[in-house]
Amino acid sequence: MTLPHPNADQISLPIVLAVLGDPTRLAIVRFLASKEGVPMNCGKFLDLASKTNLSYHLAKLREAGVTRTEAVGTSRLITLRRDDLDRRFPGLLDSVIAAAGEDKALPAVGTADAEIDA
Amino acid sequence: MTLPHPNADQISLPIVLAVLGDPTRLAIVRFLASKEGVPMNCGKFLDLASKTNLSYHLAKLREAGVTRTEAVGTSRLITLRRDDLDRRFPGLLDSVIAAAGEDKALPAVGTADAEIDA
DNA sequence: CCAATTGTTCAATAACTTTTGAACAAAGGA
DNA sequence: TCCTTTGTTCAAAAGTTATTGAACAATTGG
Numbered sequence: 595m596t597l598p599h600p601n602a603d604q605i606s607l608p609i610v611l612a613v614l615g616d617p618t619r620l621a622i623v624r625f626l627a628s629k630e631g632v633p634m635n636c637g638k639f640l641d642l643a644s645k646t647n648l649s650y651h652l653a654k655l656r657e658a659g660v661t662r663t664e665a666v667g668t669s670r671l672i673t674l675r676r677d678d679l680d681r682r683f684p685g686l687l688d689s690v691i692a693a694a695g696e697d698k699a700l701p702a703v704g705t706a707d708a709e710i711d712a
Numbered sequence: 713m714t715l716p717h718p719n720a721d722q723i724s725l726p727i728v729l730a731v732l733g734d735p736t737r738l739a740i741v742r743f744l745a746s747k748e749g750v751p752m753n754c755g756k757f758l759d760l761a762s763k764t765n766l767s768y769h770l771a772k773l774r775e776a777g778v779t780r781t782e783a784v785g786t787s788r789l790i791t792l793r794r795d796d797l798d799r800r801f802p803g804l805l806d807s808v809i810a811a812a813g814e815d816k817a818l819p820a821v822g823t824a825d826a827e828i829d830a
Numbered sequence: 831c832c833a834a835t836t837g838t839t840c841a842a843t844a845a846c847t848t849t850t851g852a853a854c855a856a857a858g859g860a
Numbered sequence: 861t862c863c864t865t866t867g868t869t870c871a872a873a874a875g876t877t878a879t880t881g882a883a884c885a886a887t888t889g890g
Contacts, residue, residue, distance in 0.1 A: 607811045608818070612733025616878085617726045636837065647879055649838060654877095668836040668887045683811040689803035693725045700726070734848090754867065765849060767868060772847095786857045786866040 597656060597663050597670075602678040605659035610683070613658040614690055617701055618642050619651050623660060624694045625703040626674045627687075633664070633671035642701055715774060715781050715788075720796040723777035728801070731776040735819055736760050737769050738812055741778060743821040744792045745809045751782070751789035760819055 614620055621642055626634060639648050652672065655661040659678065664671045679687045694700055732738055739760050744752060757766050770790065773779040777796065782789045797805045812818055 606817065607808070607815050608733050608735045608738055610733075611729050611738070611808070615726050615728075615730025615733050618878095620726055620729070637835090643878095644880075645837070646839090646881075650878070653838095665837095668885095670837070683807060685803050685807035686811055689801060689807055690725070690729070693801040693804060697725050699724070736848095755865090762850075763867070764851075764869090768848075771868095783867095786855095788867070 597665065599656060599662060600659040602659070602675075602682055605678065605682050607683060609658045610660060610679070610686075613654050613660055616651070616654075618647075619655055619660075620690075620694055621701045621703060622651065622655065623674065624691060624700070626661065626672065627676075627691045630674065630676065633673050635669045635671060639703060641703060715783065717774060717780060718777040720777070720793075720800055723796065723800050725801060727776045728778060728797070728804075731772050731778055732808055734769070734772075736765075737773055737778075738808075739819045739821060740769065740773065741792065742809060742812045742818070744779065744790065745794075745805075748792065748794065751791050753787040753789060757821060759821060 614623065622639055625639070636645070636648055636652060639652075642648065643651065652661070652663065652670070656663045659675060662673050662675050664673075674687075676687060732741065740757055743757070754763070754766055754770060757770075760766065761769060770779070770781065770788070774781045777793060780791050780793050782791075792805075794805060
């Protein structure tokens with residue numbers, strides 16, 4: 595049930611930056627930020643990558659301390675660790691998300707029309 | 713004389729993040745920021761990596777648009793592209809540098825005693 | 831119980847990145 | 861001119877990360 599997460603003081607700046615330096619993962623974080631508070635399951639990101647590959651990227655985000663993943667039934671509820679990140683690296687997440695928002699070249703979730711809402 | 717640099721609007725967020733996600737390069741940027749305005753030559757970073765390896769990392773920083781490198785004689789004068797980065801990604805560089813400043817685990821320039829000044 | 835849904839693991843491969851040493855080049859001082 | 865300083869290039873090796881498909885596991889609804 596409880597997947598391994600670093601605690602706040604173990605979160606490493608270079609690792610966070612490297613993890614955010616991947617366009618797929620940046621798109622995931624951006625989407626999580628846009629729905630802040632609402633936990634997402636992996637399926638929400640299926641237009642970004644294959645199921646297997648998502649599993650890989652979501653594990654990277656979790657292990658870096660960027661996201662928190664809670665297992666609920668067969669689902670995983672994924673949230674941004676904004677509190678911890680803000681405490682550890684003030685302003686970083688906000689500036690990354692703001693910059694990502696401008697970026698037309700970045701992949702995005704739910705770009706393919708049909709926003710059926712969740 | 714003029715090495716290839718991206719212009720400001722070509723600077724890509726994921727590439728900048730990935731480039732800053734390397735501890736050696738983060739240490740270089742941190743040092744440049746600490747001496748802002750004073751152009752540094754490659755030799756200043758020799759405690760971070762070998763000459764060859766520095767050449768590689770400094771090229772990555774330049775190609776990503778993080779630094780500007782000017783050839784002067786046999787030296788290269790390296791500066792942070794703070795203006796362009798701030799315009800493109802407001803707050804990002806500052807939060808990265810501030811966070812890097814806290815990080816005891818990061819390599820640093822001039823940690824081995826003998827700050828003979830330059 | 832069975833089938834569907836949701837996501838993981840594993841091994842393989844592909845693709846990239848980092849590091850190295852040897853050889854080179856350009857500039858400047860003696 | 862010759863030597864030193866400063867940095868680059870190149871090819872190779874080492875290491876790391878991303879992507880894939882097949883097989884698996886757990887939960888839930890019928």
